[in-house]
Amino acid sequence: MGKSKTTLQVWQIAKVNLRHNFLPLLLLAVVIMILTPILFGTTGLDSKAAAVPLEMLISIIGIILLVPIFQPEQDEEIRDLVASKYVDSTYVHLIRVIYSIIGIVLLVMVFSIFMIMFGCEITIELIGGTIADAMFLGAIGLFTSAVTSNAPVSFMIPLLYYVLNLTMKSRFGNFNLFSMMSSDYHPNIWLFVSSIAFIVIAVLIKRGFDKKYRLV
Amino acid sequence: MLLVKEIKKTLFSITFVVFMTALLVMAVSQDVIDFSYDIITEPKLGEDYGIQQKEIPELIMPAAFSSLYNEFIANEYIAYPIGFYKNVKLSEADREKMAEIISVLSDVSVDDLLGYDVSSNTQDKMVITLDGSQNYAVQEDGSIIISKDDEVSEIKDNMEVTLSAEISYEEFKKCMKRADDIIGGGSNYSEDSLLRYSYVAVTYEDAVKSYQLIESADKFTGAYARFFCDYVGVILSVLPVFIAVAVCLKDRRAKMNDLIYARKTSSFRLMVSRYFAVVIAVMLPTVILAYISNSTVWGEYSGMSIDYLAPLKYTIGWLMPSVMIAAAIGMFFTELTETPIAIAIHGLWWFIDLNAGVNRLRGIHNLFELTPRHNSLRNTQIFLDEFNTLTTNRLLITGVALLFVAATVIVYEQKRRGKLGSYGKIKNYIAGMANRKSKSAS
Numbered sequence: 262m263g264k265s266k267t268t269l270q271v272w273q274i275a276k277v278n279l280r281h282n283f284l285p286l287l288l289l290a291v292v293i294m295i296l297t298p299i300l301f302g303t304t305g306l307d308s309k310a311a312a313v314p315l316e317m318l319i320s321i322i323g324i325i326l327l328v329p330i331f332q333p334e335q336d337e338e339i340r341d342l343v344a345s346k347y348v349d350s351t352y353v354h355l356i357r358v359i360y361s362i363i364g365i366v367l368l369v370m371v372f373s374i375f376m377i378m379f380g381c382e383i384t385i386e387l388i389g390g391t392i393a394d395a396m397f398l399g400a401i402g403l404f405t406s407a408v409t410s411n412a413p414v415s416f417m418i419p420l421l422y423y424v425l426n427l428t429m430k431s432r433f434g435n436f437n438l439f440s441m442m443s444s445d446y447h448p449n450i451w452l453f454v455s456s457i458a459f460i461v462i463a464v465l466i467k468r469g470f471d472k473k474y475r476l477v
Numbered sequence: 478m479l480l481v482k483e484i485k486k487t488l489f490s491i492t493f494v495v496f497m498t499a500l501l502v503m504a505v506s507q508d509v510i511d512f513s514y515d516i517i518t519e520p521k522l523g524e525d526y527g528i529q530q531k532e533i534p535e536l537i538m539p540a541a542f543s544s545l546y547n548e549f550i551a552n553e554y555i556a557y558p559i560g561f562y563k564n565v566k567l568s569e570a571d572r573e574k575m576a577e578i579i580s581v582l583s584d585v586s587v588d589d590l591l592g593y594d595v596s597s598n599t600q601d602k603m604v605i606t607l608d609g610s611q612n613y614a615v616q617e618d619g620s621i622i623i624s625k626d627d628e629v630s631e632i633k634d635n636m637e638v639t640l641s642a643e644i645s646y647e648e649f650k651k652c653m654k655r656a657d658d659i660i661g662g663g664s665n666y667s668e669d670s671l672l673r674y675s676y677v678a679v680t681y682e683d684a685v686k687s688y689q690l691i692e693s694a695d696k697f698t699g700a701y702a703r704f705f706c707d708y709v710g711v712i713l714s715v716l717p718v719f720i721a722v723a724v725c726l727k728d729r730r731a732k733m734n735d736l737i738y739a740r741k742t743s744s745f746r747l748m749v750s751r752y753f754a755v756v757i758a759v760m761l762p763t764v765i766l767a768y769i770s771n772s773t774v775w776g777e778y779s780g781m782s783i784d785y786l787a788p789l790k791y792t793i794g795w796l797m798p799s800v801m802i803a804a805a806i807g808m809f810f811t812e813l814t815e816t817p818i819a820i821a822i823h824g825l826w827w828f829i830d831l832n833a834g835v836n837r838l839r840g841i842h843n844l845f846e847l848t849p850r851h852n853s854l855r856n857t858q859i860f861l862d863e864f865n866t867l868t869t870n871r872l873l874i875t876g877v878a879l880l881f882v883a884a885t886v887i888v889y890e891q892k893r894r895g896k897l898g899s900y901g902k903i904k905n906y907i908a909g910m911a912n913r914k915s916k917s918a919s
Contacts, residue, residue: 289821300829302563305553310562317561318828325821412817413723414495417716420824421499424712429506 275356282333282357283326287364290322294372305380308387312441315372315387320394320438322368324419326361327399327460330354331406331467351468358460365395386446393453394438398423400459407463407470479746483724483754492723496716497762500709504766507708512701513773517854519688526679530672530839534646540674542582542640542649544665545656549575549590558663560832565660574659578652584641669836690857696784698771700854702791705770707851709763714799714848715827717759721807722817724755729815744890748808752882755804760797767792798874799848803827805881812888842867847874 297303301314331354369391373383398419406415426438435451487493504510520526548554552572554565567575576590644652653666664670679687691700767788775783784790803823810819830847837843840851840859849867851860860867891897 296825300559300832301561302556302565304566305564310564313562409491411491411723412726413492413719413820416817416820417492417495417499417719420715421495421502421712425502425506428503428711432506 271356274353275360278357279360283360286325286329290325290368293318293321294368303376303379303381308382308384309442309444311376311381311383312387315391316394316439316441319369319372319391320398323365323395323399324402324416326364328402328406328415330357330361330403332412350471351464354464354467366392387441390441390446390449393449396456397452400456404459404463407466479750480754483750484758487720487724487754487758490723492720493758496720499712499716500762503712504709509705509708510770511773515854516774516777517691517697520681520684522681526684528676529679531675531677532672533675536675537671538649539640541653541666541671546579546638549579554660554664556660556664558661559829560835571659575656578656582640582644582652583638585638669841687855694857694861696782697778698783698787701771701774702767702787703851704854705767706791706795710796710799710848713796714803715824717755717800717803718807718819718823721755721804722811722819724751725808725811744893745886748886748889752804752808756800759800763796764789764792794871795849798871801878802874805878809881809885812885842870844870844873846870
């Protein structure tokens with residue numbers, strides 16, 4: 262009985278958040294996906310060349326879907342309302358994190374299938390690596406968002422990381438975002454593990470701020 | 478004074494702190510903060526002066542033709558339409574058009590070019606009838622026998638199709654442009670790319686001429702200021718959008734909108750002050766950094782005529798229009814939607830322009846570029862040749878930026894009068910649509 266009540270609660274929170282917060286972001290991510298084949302070649306590519314559109318543009322989906330997770334509560338009225346609710350806000354944040362990651366995985370997979378249909382050599386490593394890239398970019402933005410509660414800065418940090426990777430990629434070692442273009446998948450493991458760490462730390466920091474806010 | 482207040486507000490924000498850090502990191506990581514390691518010296522006889530691209534038809538024509546023919550045979554064309562690799566496969570209709578171009582260049586007929594199929598040369602014997610008058614026979618050894626009417630000719634599987642000696646360079650360039658158009662642009666046959674087939678060693682005379690141009694036209698410091706702007710421009714074309722978005726969203730977050738709406742200050746004064754506050758806040762540290770970078774070489778040219786105003790001229794003329802458009806787009810879309818959507822809109826333009834800029838690194842410019850590129854301390858002649866295009870581009874970008882500012886003033890005024898809503902309404906509409914769908918489904 263208790264279990265089904267929790268499931269219903271999770272579903273209801275997810276449903277409301279998906280509709281009001283996630284849908285516009287998903288639309289933006291889909292626009293990026295549609296633009297990718299227009300800007301890049303996505304026909305008959307080997308795995309090295311296929312990594313170019315995946316690493317350079319599809320990975321940006323992570324910034325769009327993950328960074329704004331704490332955004333609704335940056336509005337004071339919504340924060341007051343959330344603080345007054347029985348449900349712990351960390352619980353809501355975790356639900357948002359989970360559906361955003363599911364969104365990233367699904368979109369990357371849809372685009373990978375599209376590339377396979379056009380004769381590209383897409384491997385499991387390439388799909389996983391793209392997901393790791395996207396999650397890492399999103400996670401550092403989410404972490405910034407938890408620390409600063411400032412939306413523009415939260416988007417600025419992953420963009421700067423992206424630009425620095427473009428201009429001095431060799432200096433980033435295991436945190437190189439564009440390693441798959443050189444058939445090196447090793448950094449993607451580091452990126453994936455770090456992204457999980459950043460997300461967990463971000464949620465915990467936010468939890469700390471929320472508790473402090475409730476006490477005040 | 479409102480402008481000073483707005484500048485202070487911008488300078489003491491976390492967004493500005495991150496911007497400053499990014500500016501410094503970019504300048505240091507790209508080695509444009511200290512030029513003392515890269516002094517431009519007068520060439521001496523016997524030195525290696527490097528290589529350069531030079532338009533030499535005798536080098537370009539055979540190499541480009543051979544490349545086009547090989548790509549035609551494989552039906553795979555490498556192109557970089559926005560700076561990234563694209564593998565273009567032509568449709569049958571476009572392949573025929575390409576065959577016509579190669580036919581003009583080589584005097585080999587279109588039918589011969591299209592009938593030649595490398596994938597069939599391992600068959601025992603295959604006869605392809607094209608139009609009743611032509612027969613192709615592929616034999617065991619890979620050779621092809623083409624019979625047309627009573628005439629029989631033999632072509633090996635690496636059929637030799639060479640450039641006709643009668644083609645003029647002008648005609649050749651026209652054909653290459655057509656080929657580039659068919660591929661979709663950014664191919665190895667675009668006007669700029671053709672030069673890549675023609676690298677020659679820089680002669681002593683060329684090196685001296687280049688040095689003298691840097692000495693007379695750039696007065697040395699101009700070359701360094703231009704190179705600084707090339708790198709710093711990459712991030713200055715995008716970061717101001719974040720600052721502008723942050724400044725505009727701050728009122729909303731602090732619930733100050735209604736209070737400001739009720740003030741006497743006109744929308745024009747408020748928006749224009751806010752806009753120029755962002756531009757000034759961004760440009761001030763940039764000019765200082767440009768001077769710090771440039772001054773690292775002043776001592777090396779003591780006694781020579783150098784332009785101490787070059788860093789100022791270049792940062793204002795080269796960088797400020799990019800800063801202005803980024804800030805204007807940031808303010809307009811933030812006031813219109815009350816969301817950070819401007820970051821996505823401007824970010825996309827910046828991303829496309831940045832990658833398209835790879836083809837302009839030598840110092841080539843176009844009318845609609847966001848970030849001018851000139852990734853070299855030299856190439857002064859190219860800079861002078863392209864100066865008019867660059868000036869027009871910078872004026873155009875400045876004009877568009879001011880139009881966006883005017884539009885922001887109008888939007889703000891309409892919001893003040895309660896005649897314009899925000900993105901919230903659009904968002905509610907999307908959510909409402911989803912609601913209606915789920916209700917009708919249940």
